[in-house]
Amino acid sequence: xxxxxxxxxxxxxARHADALRLAGEAIREVLATLxxxxxxxxxxxxxxxxxxxxxxxxxxxxxTPQILNNIFTSFCIGK
Numbered sequence: 001x002x003x004x005x006x007x008x009x010x011x012x013x014a015r016h017a018d019a020l021r022l023a024g025e026a027i028r029e030v031l032a033t034l035x036x037x038x039x040x041x042x043x044x045x046x047x048x049x050x051x052x053x054x055x056x057x058x059x060x061x062x063x064t065p066q067i068l069n070n071i072f073t074s075f076c077i078g079k
Contacts, residue, residue, distance in 0.1 A: 016058050023054035 011017045029047040033039040055061075 019054045019057045023051050026050035026054060 011020065026047050030044055030051065033044050033047065
């Protein structure tokens with residue numbers, strides 16, 4: 001029988017594990033580029049957005065494109 005520490009995390013869904021792996025890769029890119037004065041800040045921001053995107057796929061957070069899509073499909077704007 002194995003025991004787990006209270007700090008251990010158990011991930012039961014493959015989709016969540018994949019999203020966490022991708023978020024980890026993206027945040028490592030943020031950390032690697034953050035202090036480099038030759039890396040454009042928009043590239044760092046891109047990696048941050050990727051991190052948020054992958055974590056949001058787990059939490060079910062609504063992203064900006066989803067909000068805009070809902071607005072334009074639900075309301076008659078600019079027609």
